[in-house]
Amino acid sequence: MALSRVCWARAALWGSAVLPGPYAARRLQFVRSGLAWGAPRSSKLHLSPKADVKNLISYVVTKTKVINGKYHRFLGRHFPRFYVLYTIFMKGLQMLWADAKKARRIKTNMWKHNIKFHQLSYREMEHLRQVWAGSRCPEVHGEGIQFRRDVTKCLFLGIISIPPFANYLVFLLMYLFPRQLLIRHFWTPKQQIDFLDIYHALRKQSYPEILCYLERVVPLISDAGLRWHMTELCTKMQHGTHPAVHDILALRECFSNHPLGMNQLHALQMKALSRAMLLTPHLPPVLLRHRLKTHTTVIHQLDKALAKLGISQLTAQEVKSACYLRGLNSTHIAEERCRTWLGEWLQISCSLKEAELSLLLHNVVLLSTNYIGTSR
Numbered sequence: 001m002a003l004s005r006v007c008w009a010r011a012a013l014w015g016s017a018v019l020p021g022p023y024a025a026r027r028l029q030f031v032r033s034g035l036a037w038g039a040p041r042s043s044k045l046h047l048s049p050k051a052d053v054k055n056l057i058s059y060v061v062t063k064t065k066v067i068n069g070k071y072h073r074f075l076g077r078h079f080p081r082f083y084v085l086y087t088i089f090m091k092g093l094q095m096l097w098a099d100a101k102k103a104r105r106i107k108t109n110m111w112k113h114n115i116k117f118h119q120l121s122y123r124e125m126e127h128l129r130q131v132w133a134g135s136r137c138p139e140v141h142g143e144g145i146q147f148r149r150d151v152t153k154c155l156f157l158g159i160i161s162i163p164p165f166a167n168y169l170v171f172l173l174m175y176l177f178p179r180q181l182l183i184r185h186f187w188t189p190k191q192q193i194d195f196l197d198i199y200h201a202l203r204k205q206s207y208p209e210i211l212c213y214l215e216r217v218v219p220l221i222s223d224a225g226l227r228w229h230m231t232e233l234c235t236k237m238q239h240g241t242h243p244a245v246h247d248i249l250a251l252r253e254c255f256s257n258h259p260l261g262m263n264q265l266h267a268l269q270m271k272a273l274s275r276a277m278l279l280t281p282h283l284p285p286v287l288l289r290h291r292l293k294t295h296t297t298v299i300h301q302l303d304k305a306l307a308k309l310g311i312s313q314l315t316a317q318e319v320k321s322a323c324y325l326r327g328l329n330s331t332h333i334a335e336e337r338c339r340t341w342l343g344e345w346l347q348i349s350c351s352l353k354e355a356e357l358s359l360l361l362h363n364v365v366l367l368s369t370n371y372i373g374t375s376r
Contacts, residue, residue, distance in 0.1 A: 092186035122305035206275040255359035303349035327364030
């Protein structure tokens with residue numbers, strides 16, 4: 001069969017003389033059928049336009065990676081300090097982009113399946129709280145403060161870098177004032193610890209004021225037993241004793257209505273509590289009360305989700321982050337002690353009803369002030 005095909009091909013090119021006798025009569029039939037087959041294909045592969053575009057993109061990406069690698073090596077050799085800042089900046093951009101994409105996926109899933117914020121898993125709730133809560137999730141509107149601050153910083157840096165050569169000024173300002181101008185994605189590990197210490201020192205300044213308010217309301221408590229429990233609790237706090245869980249839960253009735261219910265708090269009390277929660281106190285009393293309610297409700301929902309997940313399932317970083325959100329400066333406390341403290345917090349939080357959330361708000365001060373290792 002192969003021989004016959006070769007012979008037919010020769011006949012088509014040079015005539016029937018080169019064919020063996022038996023095949024000569026079939027020359028004309030072969031030539032006519034060959035017209036239907038078409039011309040022989042070239043051995044060279046011709047790619048489609050789409051394949052050409054893909055190859056071009058692949059080539060550009062490869063070359064870009066090579067040039068980027070050379071640039072990194074150049075910075076590392078000649079400008080080592082700047083290279084450290086550059087590396088942190090690039091990693092920060094990657095983390096910021098990854099966080100935004102993950103938050104978008106969570107929000108899309110919530111919209112498709114009609115899922116509410118409190119129905120999410122703990123890690124999904126915590127991620128939305130940290131990244132996207134401000135303008136994208138009404139249930140956690142009060143938790144979007146950090147996100148809005150981050151956006152404000154980015155917009156400020158973008159605006160002042162518009163004039164020619166102003167970007168050099170921006171780099172200088174970022175180097176001199178990293179806490180004020182950079183968002184947390186661009187902090188070095190040392191800066192993260194230092195800045196968290198600074199923020200905790202700011203909120204800790206309001207702790208004595210909050211405890212003083214608790215002492216002042218003792219005469220306003222109608223029940224004698226509750227008055228005694230409140231006096232004992234204030235005395236323990238003044239003497240540096242860490243209160244037990246049952247000492248705090250015994251006062252839940254005082255925080256559900258007058259004089260310490262969420263709707264009975266005075267403006268100065270709400271300002272002090274806002275500073276303790278790292279919220280701005282420079283708002284009208286109505287807005288302060290609303291934000292404190294929303295903030296405490298979100299923490300309560302997080303606590304329920306965390307209790308369902310289990311503290312043992314959290315990583316060391318997640319444990320420390322959870323403690324810091326609830327008032328404990330966990331940056332200098334051992335992981336096991338943080339887990340113990342978080343367990344005490346969950347016992348209190350999961351025992352409270354919605355009307356008693358004022359106690360959870362004050363618990364930021366009551367449970368963290370005298371805990372072992374919080375002298376910083």
